[in-house]
Amino acid sequence: MRIGKFLAGLAIAAGVLAQPALAQDKxxxxxxxxxxxxxxxxxxxxxxxxxxxxxxxxxxxxxxxxxxxxxxxxxxxxxxxxxxxxxxxxxxxxxxxxxxxxxxxGNSIVLVAQKDTAQKLTIEAGFPLADLLKGGRLAMADTNAVPAGKYGKASLESLGIWGAVESKIAQAENVRAALLLVSRGEAPYGIVYATDAAADANVEIVGTFPGDTHPPIxxxxxxxxxxxxxxxxxxxxxxxxxxxxxxxxxxxxxxxxx
Missing domain, CATH: 3.40.190.10 (Periplasmic binding protein-like II)
Structure with missing residues (x-):
């Protein structure tokens, strides 16, 4: 009887020990x-x-x-x-x-600057973004491949200012890398998603690109x-x-x- 109880106890213990192992195998x-x-x-x-x-x-x-x-x-x-x-x-x-x-x-794209230099802007056709850069770069994700960059380029083209800033763009491999350039002060402005701007305390949204200037995000x-x-x-x-x-x-x- 004692042997039977002992074996039953071993079986229960083995079952308990097997549970984590099964989870780990997933x-x-x-x-x-x-x-x-x-x-x-x-x-x-x-x-x-x-x-x-x-x-x-x-x-x-x-x-x-x-x-x-x-x-x-x-x-x-x-x-x-x-x-x-x-x-x-x-x-x-x-x-x-x-x-x-x-x-x-869904999301939206915005123009961001470092918090201590940020000034609100009205983003509209022909707004002087190239002048605002003052010799610096506009941080964007890759405008040929990365969605945030493609949306940003489409909006700048729609607003008629792509030609003025095309040679001033610092292209990053993804939108978070573009955000980091602005956060660190390596670029005065950047185009990122609104959600990215909200995730970095060092940057502030200075303007939002009108939704009708780019494809739906x-x-x-x-x-x-x-x-x-x-x-x-x-x-x-x-x-x-x-x-x-x-x-x-x-x-x-x-x-x-x-």
Whole structure:
């Protein structure tokens, strides 16, 4: 009888010890996300972990760089782009699961300066941005590839001032890098997302670019076709859940209809 109880105790103990091992064996969800999402998505990931989820691996960079990496076979489960074009790029190559795709968030682009030098400006057709630079540079994400840079260039073209500032641009690999140039005082002005400006206490918004001067800023999200992680779909549902809406809105995003 004692031996039976002893063996039963061992079985229970073994079962208890096996639980963490099973959790450790699970593969974290790998997320490729636009650099502008860092603060919001870090908070979303924190909520995921509080609910018992395995800490996700999140790689932040320009949407263009991430899409190219996915095209070249980089292992990832979920992609959240800062524009529709790069999600389309992957979908056209059958690299996303189209049934999982949705438009997640909206944003706006703004002109920022260091807080101690910031003066409010009216952004309108022909406004003297080139003169305001006073020999300095305008920090922008890559205007040929990175969504924030493309939106900014489109707006400057629409306002008729792209030609005056084109040679004065300091192009960065992503929008957070452009923000950093202004934050450190290496560029007097920069064009970034409103959400980026809110994330850096050293900069201030001096003007907002009118929404009709650039294409709508939309962040689509989707599960990638090569993902075999059973938690990928669950993480994407978590990101899109009503509970996460206040998290994104706190960072300045507009949550779009799913």
């Amino acid at each position: 593969t974290p969800v790998t997320v490729f996300a636009a650099a502008s999402l860092k603060n919001a998505l870090d908070a979303v990931a924190g909520a995921w972990m509080k609910q018992g989820g395995i800490p996700p691996r999140i790689s932040y960079a320009g949407s263009s760089a991430l899409a190219r990496q996915i095209e070249q076979g980089a292992p990832a489960d979920v992609f959240i782009s800062a524009d529709i074009d790069w999600m389309d790029f992957l979908q056209q190559r059958n690299l996303v699961k189209p049934e999982t795709r949705s438009n997640l968030l 939309i962040y689509p999200a989707a599960e990638l076709a090569g993902s075999k992680n059973p938690d990928a779909a669950a993480f994407l549902r978590h990101v899109k859940s009503p509970m996460m809406k206040p998290v994104f809105e706190k960072q300045g995003f507009t949550v779009l209809g799913q």
